[in-house]
Each structure stands twice: as C-alpha cells, then as structure tokens.
Amino acid sequence: MTFAEARxxxxxxxxxxxxxxxxxGPLARxxxxxxxxxxxHDLADGRIGKAYFEETMAxxxxxxxxxxxxxxxxxxxxxxxxxxxxxCGIVLRGLGLTAEDEIVTxxxxxxxxxxxLGASPARVVVVPPDPERMAAAVGPRTxxxxxxCVLWTSGAVLPLRELRERCGVPVLADGAQSVGAIPAGxxxxxxxxxxxxKWLCGxxxxxxxxxxxxxxLGLLSPSSxxxxxxxxxxxxxxxxxxxxxxxxxxxNGTLRAMLAALALRPVWWFDRAREATERCxxxxxxxxxxxxxxxxxxxxxxxxxxxxxxxxxxxxxxQGVAVRDIPGRGIVRVSCGWWTSDDDLDRFVAALDG
Amino acid sequence: MTFAEARxxxxxxxxxxxxxxxxxGPLARxxxxxxxxxxxHDLADGRIGKAYFEETMAxxxxxxxxxxxxxxxxxxxxxxxxxxxxxCGIVLRGLGLTAEDEIVTxxxxxxxxxxxLGASPARVVVVPPDPERMAAAVGPRTxxxxxxCVLWTSGAVLPLRELRERCGVPVLADGAQSVGAIPAGxxxxxxxxxxxxKWLCGxxxxxxxxxxxxxxLGLLSPSSxxxxxxxxxxxxxxxxxxxxxxxxxxxNGTLRAMLAALALRPVWWFDRAREATERCxxxxxxxxxxxxxxxxxxxxxxxxxxxxxxxxxxxxxxQGVAVRDIPGRGIVRVSCGWWTSDDDLDRFVAALDG
Numbered sequence: 001m002t003f004a005e006a007r008x009x010x011x012x013x014x015x016x017x018x019x020x021x022x023x024x025g026p027l028a029r030x031x032x033x034x035x036x037x038x039x040x041h042d043l044a045d046g047r048i049g050k051a052y053f054e055e056t057m058a059x060x061x062x063x064x065x066x067x068x069x070x071x072x073x074x075x076x077x078x079x080x081x082x083x084x085x086x087x088c089g090i091v092l093r094g095l096g097l098t099a100e101d102e103i104v105t106x107x108x109x110x111x112x113x114x115x116x117l118g119a120s121p122a123r124v125v126v127v128p129p130d131p132e133r134m135a136a137a138v139g140p141r142t143x144x145x146x147x148x149c150v151l152w153t154s155g156a157v158l159p160l161r162e163l164r165e166r167c168g169v170p171v172l173a174d175g176a177q178s179v180g181a182i183p184a185g186x187x188x189x190x191x192x193x194x195x196x197x198k199w200l201c202g203x204x205x206x207x208x209x210x211x212x213x214x215x216x217l218g219l220l221s222p223s224s225x226x227x228x229x230x231x232x233x234x235x236x237x238x239x240x241x242x243x244x245x246x247x248x249x250x251x252n253g254t255l256r257a258m259l260a261a262l263a264l265r266p267v268w269w270f271d272r273a274r275e276a277t278e279r280c281x282x283x284x285x286x287x288x289x290x291x292x293x294x295x296x297x298x299x300x301x302x303x304x305x306x307x308x309x310x311x312x313x314x315x316x317x318x319q320g321v322a323v324r325d326i327p328g329r330g331i332v333r334v335s336c337g338w339w340t341s342d343d344d345l346d347r348f349v350a351a352l353d354g
Numbered sequence: 355m356t357f358a359e360a361r362x363x364x365x366x367x368x369x370x371x372x373x374x375x376x377x378x379g380p381l382a383r384x385x386x387x388x389x390x391x392x393x394x395h396d397l398a399d400g401r402i403g404k405a406y407f408e409e410t411m412a413x414x415x416x417x418x419x420x421x422x423x424x425x426x427x428x429x430x431x432x433x434x435x436x437x438x439x440x441x442c443g444i445v446l447r448g449l450g451l452t453a454e455d456e457i458v459t460x461x462x463x464x465x466x467x468x469x470x471l472g473a474s475p476a477r478v479v480v481v482p483p484d485p486e487r488m489a490a491a492v493g494p495r496t497x498x499x500x501x502x503c504v505l506w507t508s509g510a511v512l513p514l515r516e517l518r519e520r521c522g523v524p525v526l527a528d529g530a531q532s533v534g535a536i537p538a539g540x541x542x543x544x545x546x547x548x549x550x551x552k553w554l555c556g557x558x559x560x561x562x563x564x565x566x567x568x569x570x571l572g573l574l575s576p577s578s579x580x581x582x583x584x585x586x587x588x589x590x591x592x593x594x595x596x597x598x599x600x601x602x603x604x605x606n607g608t609l610r611a612m613l614a615a616l617a618l619r620p621v622w623w624f625d626r627a628r629e630a631t632e633r634c635x636x637x638x639x640x641x642x643x644x645x646x647x648x649x650x651x652x653x654x655x656x657x658x659x660x661x662x663x664x665x666x667x668x669x670x671x672x673q674g675v676a677v678r679d680i681p682g683r684g685i686v687r688v689s690c691g692w693w694t695s696d697d698d699l700d701r702f703v704a705a706l707d708g
Contacts, residue, residue: 012400024401032397036390043386046366047378047551047558048676049666082436082559082602085577093447093575093597115576118588126586148650204605205559207437221447221575222469223439232461235470247601248436251558301675314404322402333660 002177009264015099017321017344019280022177022299022335025201030096030260040252041232052252054138059255064243066141066262067194067208071175072185076241079209080250084176086144087193087209088146090245091172094218095143097122102141104134104169108151108157113174117146132161146169146269149178149192153326154291155299155333161188165214179335181298183270186210199298199337201256202261214242223247237322269282269338273298276340284334291331298336307329312352319351357695363618363694364555371675371698371705374632376506376531376653376689377553384597384614389557392607399520399608413609418597420616421548421562425529426539430595431562434604438530439466441563442500443473444599445684448572449497451476456495458488458523459513462505467528471500477563485513499525503532503546507680508645509591509653509687515542535691537624553652553691556615557608568596572586577601595684623692630694637703638688645685652690660684666706675706 007013009028018026046052064078081087093116097103101122105113106129117124122143128131129151138145145167150157155177164171170190177191178184180199186192189212211217217251219238220227226244232234238244250258266272280300284290288302304312309325310330316323323334334348361367363382371379395555398405418432435441447470451457455476459467460483471478476497481487483505492499499521500617504511509531518525524544532538533546534553540546543566550560565571573580580598584590592598604612620626634654638644658666663679663686670677677688688702 011398015398016400016402018402020402026400027393027397032393035393039381039386039389039393042558043381043383044369046372046380046676048370048372048374049493049671050664052537081575085602089575105588107702109555109586111443111576111578111581111584111588111590114584114586114588115578115590116588118584119574119576119589126585153507204608205603218398220473221443221464222471222473223437223463226469227465230465230472231477232459232463234459234465234468234470236465237474248439249559285436301372313382317403318472322400 003272006266006339007179009343013339015320017347018342019334019336019340019348020322020324021199022199022268022333023324025199025337026339028201028261028262028264030205031201034260035253036255036278038251038256041252053162056252056255059252059259060250063255063258064208068260070262071179071192071194071210072187077212077214079211079242079245081193081207081209081247082205083207084113084174084193084195085115085126086247087207088113088116088172088174090209091191091217092116092120093220096218097143099123099188100141101143102139103108103146104137104142106134106155107145108177109148110152110174112176113148114145119172123181129156129158130309131163135167136152138169142169148176149172149184150181150207150297150299152177153329154301155297155350156292157295157297164188169246171289174268177297177299181273182296196258196261200261201264203257206250206254206258209245211242211245214244219244223249248294251267258293273336273340279342280334280336280345283345287349300334300336301326301331303330304332316348316351321348321351323348357626360620360693361695363510367693368673371701373688373690373698374678375553375555376687377678377692378551379691380693382555382615382618384618385389385555385557388611388614389607392605392610395606410606410609411616413606413613414604417609417612418562420613423488424616425533425546425548425562425693431540431564431566431568433565433596433599433603435547435563436548436559437561438528439465439469440601441469441545441629442467442526442528444472444563444575445545445571446470447574450572453477453496454495455497455599456493457498457500458496460488460501460505462507463502464506464528464530466530467502468576484511485508485517488517489521492523494552496523499523502528502530503521503538504535504651504653506531507683507685508655509649509651510646511649511651518542530652533653535627536650550612550615554615555618560604560608560662562611563596563599563689565596565599568598573598575601579603613684620692626692627690630690630699633696634688634690634699637699640705641706654688654690655680655685657684658686670702670705673708675702675705677702
C-alpha cells in the first residue's frame, strides 16, 4: 500500500487536516463498510439464531486474537472492552484493594484512569510524571503503579517496564495514547488498556484490556459473557483467560469493523507516523513552546494562554484543521498518524499563523 | 399507523416469524437508517469538533428523556447503559453492601442480574418466584429485593411494587422482559433496568437504568461522563442526577437510532401485543404445557424434554420461525410483540406440528 492509497482509505482526509486521533481516529471506508453491512444484515435477517450467535462469538475471538497480535500478547490474555475506562475499572475493582493500600499515579492522567483510581478504597499518591519521582513515591504499601504509557496532555512517554523492574510493583499501563500510535507491546506490563476508536481507527466504544495473569485478578463486574455455568445464587464458573472480564455485547458489524480497522495498518505505519510527528515538531517549535519536545510519541503539545486554547482550537476547526485543547492546562494537542500528510501539517501551521 | 404500516417498518418480518424479541427485537428501517447515516457522517466528516461533541451530549439527554417518558420517570433519574447487566452492576456496587447483608432473589433470574448479585459481598437468598415465598425470605438483614418484573424463563409477572410496600425493602427490578413489552413504569421501584435492544427494538448494546434517588447511590465505576470537574487524585464532582452512572460512550448514530426506535411505537401497541400473546397461548395450550398460562406478559413459554428444546428451536429456525430455549430448563420461549401477526403465529404452530 502506498501512502496515497492509504490516504484514499479515509474520506475525511479530503477535507479536514485530521490531527486529533488522540480523541477519535479517522474512519476508513472498509471500517464503515463493515458497520453498514452489519446493519443491513440485522435489518433484513434479524439478530437471531444459533448460527448468528456462534458467528458473533467467533468474531469476538478473532478480535481478541488481533488485539493480541498487535501488542504481542496471547489471545487468552485479552478481554474486549468498550473503552480504556472499562479496562481501568476492571483492574481497580479486581485487585481487592483496601484503605491500607497505595497506588502511585501522575499529575497528568485522564479521568478514564483517574475515575477508577478515585473510586478504589486505596490511597492515591500523585506525583509529577517523572520516573525518579514515581520510583521515590513507591513504598511498602504500594500495590500498583497506574499511569499512561504516553501522557494525553504532553505526549511524554513513561518508561513503565523499567519502573516495574526497578520498583517491583505491578503496573497498570493506560495505553489510550500509545497502542496503535507507537510500537507498544504488553510485554513487561501487568495490565494494559487499549482504545479501539483512537489510534486504531476502529468503531466507537471499542477497546481491549490485556491481563498478564487473568486467574489472579478478581472479577467484580461479571456479565453474561463471563461465565460458562452458574448457580441460582450467582456463583459461576468463569471462562478461562481474560475474556471473563468482558463487560458486554458488541454487534456483529462492530466486531467486523474492528477487525477491518486492525487490518488497515501498512508496514510503513510507524516510520510515517514518526516522520509526520518530527515534521510537526519542526514546524511548531518555530512558533510555540512545545510541552515535551523530546517525547517519542505521536502527540505534539504546545503551550498557549489557558483562556486562548479553546478559542484557538475552534478557529483552527473553522479552517478545516482538527486538533484539541487540554482543558485548564493552556495546552493545545496535535495528533499525528500514519495517514498524516505534509499538506495536513502545512494547513495546520498556515491556519495557526493566519 | 395501521398494523400493515407497522409491519412494513420491519423488513425481517417478510421472511421470518420473529418471535424472539426477548433476546433481540426486530430492527426497523428508521432505526437502521439512523445507524447508517451516523456511519456515513463519521466517515465523511469525522468524529471531531466541539459542535459534534455538544450534539452528541444533547442527543444523550434526548435519549434519557425518551426513556424517562417511557417509564414515567424524570430525565434526571435516567442513566444510559449498555445493557441491563450494566444497570444491575451499577446498583449492586453502589449500595455499599457487606457480608452481613442479604439480598432476596428468585430461582428464575438471568445471569445479567445474578452475576452482579454473586459478585456483591452480600448473602444471596434464593427462593422460588412466588410473592409469598419472597416476602417470607425478607428479614432484618435484607437490604434489597432484586428480581425481574417479568421472568425470562416463564414470562411470569412479579408484583414488585406490592412486595416493596409490604416488605419495606428497596427493590431492584430487572426490566429486561417488561419495559417495552407491557405497560411497565418505574413508579414504586427504587431501581429499574431497561434493555434497548429487546422489546424496544433499539440498536445493540443500549439501555438505561432508572434510579429513584441518584444522590443516595454510591458511584463505584465512574467514567469520563460521570463528572463535571476532578482533581489529580481522582476525586470529582459528579454530574447532578443519574447520568453520573453512565459507563461510557455511544456514537451519535447509535443515539439517533435509539431515539428512532423509541419513536416507533403506535398507540395501539399494547392492545396488539396482548392480543397476539393471547392468541399464541390459545394455539399452544392445545399442543403443550404452558409454564405460566395466566401471566400477563408477552412471553409464552412451554415445556419440552430438556434435551429436545435446543433441537426443536433449531428445527423451527430452519422453517423461518425464531424462538429460543432456556438452557437446562426444558423450556421453549415465544416472544410476542406489537408487530406479531396472526400469520407469524400460524407459521409457528404449523412448524411445531410439522
């Protein structure tokens, strides 16, 4: 697949300089086609019958396997989720934490992680996203380090595998801004969340959770998809592996669309994403202060006055450029993907200058 | 809207005697159109920008209001969910139950309720689905009666408002087989779950939870949609009302499709559903033993040998009749909706006899 062929997969790129995959990725035609085909099937033939359910269950297994290949994890360690928030909640509820326990996190986390942290009974220890400060915050009561691989605010990359080795504490890695954006495996992590709809350009409300040792995590929010047999008091035999943690149902079409999205990625995806990001940084550093200039992610954030951020994002949007601001931080965030062209970036800086 | 016009909304009814809304309702063309329009929008214009998000948030409020009107509850008491399982889990986690507490349920619940019950620390007291037995099981430690309004196995209807008044204990009513099937309001219930994709013929993975007093239920699984402001340790200001309990995101198209589904219902829906159910019972009682012949629901279940149930369902399916079996119970279940025709029922009994 050439770069031009890749671009042509995404109709929205014809009109928008789409630099916000950190929120939602652009949709590709094969992904949309799978969604529409699913709706048409369900309309004409119904959502019924053993064959339909068995096919849907087989599709779930295919999606698990595809997520697993993406991050180098066995299928048995993958649970489908609707969001990284789902994944964080599953882990935090399942660890059996008490008020005696501590979790180390950073000042720069998304509420999708922070909400589940705050809802857990453990004490949340918040430090700046600096590996030394994080390691220093780990003490005898620390049961978990819970943080992003790539910070949603600045794009900074945290060395989570090294932190885990150094501190000897389990790590929950929120992969919302890493998986699909940079080469990001599950190796050396205890838990990794994946967003389907961001860098992987999948349908809305998709994702996965990688659990290194599914048998050792409690299952506090079982769904019908968790069990193979149950008693009338709600005790049950969980499915083997991580699929027991799956919170619900996805339509046949949504599953096919997620598979189509996971199959899009050309072999040159990482090189192109890195080139686009580096070019974005070179263009921006002449115009603004970058928040994390050396970060090896695909997010380029720059500083503006706190009150100026949202109006700037709106002004850019009116000129066909999609970026976002980080509320309350005086930060505008630019997301570069393997589909990002030089022209997208030129339009962005022209709009910025204009 | 005439009955013929109503039938014409559902293309699947042209070929299938669709008697399984208790699992998934038939999809109507306006619902499918909304889903496809959503995909086409997202493909061409992206899932981006302040206007898009504000519109999606406004759609959520419209869907809450529409669910609320359906069950006679204020919009502020409605949380969108992906399933009745979601709703049961939100309630069970939020009640702050301990091992000292008891929950009364019945022998005939779906795992969507039983799973969350079993995962709670409370003792689950299981009795047959008989109001006298249920009331007798309520004791000083009972914190909740948690059961279905209409049993998914037999179609029997439980008098939950009366039980609540008589026992003075909060009631979680699983409305999976009642809301949209029979006139079923939230009045007199503490918690009511609603399935979007069953009797309401909505898109996959939709539903709602009605919470009588949202401020008194703990929020143990917050999502980004739960809060209006938060601190770096995960403490947050919840949104007023029940929307704080919403677990995640639905696409713009899914929300529009749910609205379209909720707008389908003709004024005569209940009369027609009752007529179809009564006719189904009359046809069946000559041929099989009904499980709950006097139940005023839209489910008609009949007994077969336990091993014969699944093969019978498959045989009917091959003849274009969609019903289901209840695993392990020797029960085949027939769901009659306001779209069910005499011909559907005649095809069903002809296939049964054949």
